[in-house]
Amino acid sequence: MINERIDINVPKDVQENWQQLADLIAQLCKVPVGLIMKLSGPDIEVLISSRGEENPYHAGYKEHFEDSGLYCETVIKSNKKLLVPDALADKKWKNNPDIKLSMISYLGFPIMLPNKTPFGTICVLDSKRNEFSLIIEQLMLKFKHIIENNLELLYMNQVLDDKNRRLTDYLMEIQAFRGIVPICSSCKAIRDQEGQWQPIEHYLIKHPEADFSHGMCHNCIKKLYPKFYKGS
Structure with a gap:
């Protein structure tokens, strides 16, 4: 049975923490772009974008997800890491949409929801060839796990809130009718x-x-x- 994708509201304070992660990973990788992407209905959306003058991506930007040709589409569908050192030298990637923004190298990991359905990705992009070291990959994995842990806590709080709300409604019905x-x-x-x-x-x-x-x-x-x- 395929799990249905759950909807989790990410509050502003958590997004601010994720912003710091995106900024930090871009600085440590010495790249212009660090992103946290989120599936949003039929689209994929830039939820968090690292702050920097050379970053062409902005929070809130969306693309239709299916058959978009984006690096992140492959990451989400495969549920695996994707490393593209130089898209211009790769037949599969030389025409992908990010080339128009001069982003020719990519490293991304899937971010999963608590029920093991996809939330989005965490990724870095560079305007020049970049192999990305093993240390960078390990750092990305750490940040991925931090975000997934945050999502699990948010989901548990959301479930408890829903249960409390239903209990309150139930007690009000009892008081009204009994x-x-x-x-x-x-x-x-x-x-x-x-x-x-x-x-x-x-x-x-x-x-x-x-x-x-x-x-x-x-x-x-x-x-x-x-x-x-x-x-x-």
Whole structure:
């Protein structure tokens, strides 16, 4: 069974951290371009672009993904590293769209979502031939794993938020349609429809759909406020 691609919202503070990664990797690789690309519907989008005067790519720029001929399309579809030292000397790549921007060398890795479907890529590009060293590849892999770990945490938080939201909606429905059950603010006993107080765990077994308001049972009034206890 093929997993459906999940949608994860990447907040601004995380994007700012990824921006620092893109800037750092471009500086360490001594190249004009470091990118984090994201699949966006039928398109592939520049999510993060390293800051530099020689970088022709800008965040928000999109291309249709399928049959685009982009380096990143191959990375995502193969789910493997792609190294192109010199596209001008490679029959497969000499006509790819990035040549128009003078980006003739490329190194990229896939970024995967927690369910193992593609999020996008992390890549560097150069305007001159570049073999990219093993150290650079290892550095790229480290940054790839950082981003994937961030995505996993974001996804888990998103799942928890959705569950909490559903629980809140459920409790509101209970309150609206089933009324509010009195619960003792001291010992947490529950007053049933017959006016009897019983332990909360016993009540919930019989009435898992109930919502609660606070009151105080006879025993707690007698113990805590004897002056006001009148008996039953």
